[in-house]
Amino acid sequence: MSLPIGCAKRRIAPFVVVAFAFILQGCLAKAAVDVVTAPVRVAGKAVDLATTSQSEADEKRGREIRKREEELGKLKRDYEKQQQDCANGDRRGCEKAQKIYAEMQVLIPSIPVEPEER
Known part of the structure; x- marks a missing residue:
C-alpha cells in the first residue's frame, strides 16, 4: 500500500529541518563570533597602525641620523x-667655502657623537 505523496513529504520534512538545524548551528555560531569580535580586531589594527613601536622609532631615528x-x-x-x-686664488671659492662652513655648523649639532672605543 502506498501513501499519498503529500503524506510522505510531511514525514520527511521534520527530519530535514532537524538535519539543517544541526548543520547550520556551526555556521551560525561562527558568524556570531565573527560579528562580535570584528570591532575588537578592527580597533586593534587601528591602534597598531596609529602607534609606533620603539624599534620602529629607533630605526627611523637611525635613518635620519645616517642621512644627516x-x-x-x-x-x-x-x-x-x-x-x-x-688657496689657489679663486675668490668665489672662498665665498662658497664660507657658506658651506656655515651649513656644516648648523648640521653638526644634530648628529650624535659616538663614544670612542678604548
Missing part, C-alpha cells in the same frame, strides 16, 4: 674643494 651624516660628508668634501680653490 651623509649630508655632512658631502658638505665636507665640497668645503675642502672650495678651500683648495680659495
